[in-house]
Amino acid sequence: MDSTILVVDDDKDILDIIEIYLKNDNFNVITAQDGLIAMDKLEKNNIDLIILDIMMPNLDGIHACLEIRKKEKIPIIMLSAKDDSSSKILGLNVGADDYVTKPFNPLELVARVKSQIRRYSQFNMERPQSKEEIVIDDMIINTASREVFIGEKLIELTPIEFSILEVLANNRGRVLSTESIYESVWKEPFYNAKNTVAVHIRNIREKIEINSKDPKYIKVVWGVGYKIDK
Known part of the structure; x- marks a missing residue:
């Protein structure tokens, strides 16, 4: 070397x-x-x-x-x-x-x-990025294989968890309401499903965040929704 x-x-x-x-x-x-x-x-x-x-x-x-x-x-x-x-x-x-x-x-x-x-x-972020990949700092979301890596570590997400993360990643910088996340992922009208989304996001954060109290990726905007910063 x-x-x-x-x-x-x-x-x-x-x-x-x-x-x-x-x-x-x-x-x-x-x-x-x-x-x-x-x-x-x-x-x-x-x-x-x-x-x-x-x-x-x-x-x-x-x-x-x-x-x-x-x-x-x-x-x-x-x-x-x-x-x-x-x-x-x-x-x-x-x-x-x-x-x-x-x-x-x-x-x-x-x-x-x-x-x-x-x-x-x-x-590293200077490399050409595949159209099938979303790169956020050291997290790579492969939309084709539906796999998530942080560094070299494969993060095991359920299909719903992956879909939620993908929606947030595709809308970096935007705050998405619980309703819009639910309707984008479940493909059905939102009805009293706030806790459902919240539980899934909590599970995602436990898997991808080093410190859930000071999250690096998924941020909560209280009273509004969730976002991933650009």
């Missing part, structure tokens, strides 16, 4: 270990020991993926990730000694693609790097 990985961690021993294993797999490696140095190296080099520690001096990984996401869509793997779910959710919500807790197996980290680069190369 000739991909270039930016590894950011204030622990020199961890930097050295990651660099050795990545170079053994023919990756180019650039290192930095805090977020500010990382931002500078990102500006001056063509980086394909970033491994980013959370706890660092000057600019921590969370704020560095937020700054990077203002300009770059490249994969980011967060490193952290914290393995609680709230820390993982925070890391993913600020834009990380994956989250690895310390101590970690270097071979597993390299495998995750390969997976993220492969996913990004295959699914």
Whole structure:
């Protein structure tokens, strides 16, 4: 491989270990020991993926990730000694693609790097989009096979759930009422079916959202309906 990985961690021993294993797999490696140095190296080099520690001096990984996401869509793997779910959710919500807790197996980290680069190369938004696909961030809705992928993960939806998601995706930026969703999917007049739609949307969100309390895809517009942002 000739991909270039930016590894950011204030622990020199961890930097050295990651660099050795990545170079053994023919990756180019650039290192930095805090977020500010990382931002500078990102500006001056063509980086394909970033491994980013959370706890660092000057600019921590969370704020560095937020700054990077203002300009770059490249994969980011967060490193952290914290393995609680709230820390993982925070890391993913600020834009990380994956989250690895310390101590970690270097071979597993390299495998995750390969997976993220492969996913990004295959699914990044600059690629020509099939007429049979709707791409929303890292979610791909294939209207021909009626399959949904988030990254490389296949999301198992029922036929009704898929149809609801497809209707919302085809109307990105528009708020759809419960009535219009029901009539589009069930192909019959709406009659006291508000709860039916709500239950299906709740089930969809549980399957596609990392954090249902702070949804990335399907948003509720209270008193009006549901939407997927453009």
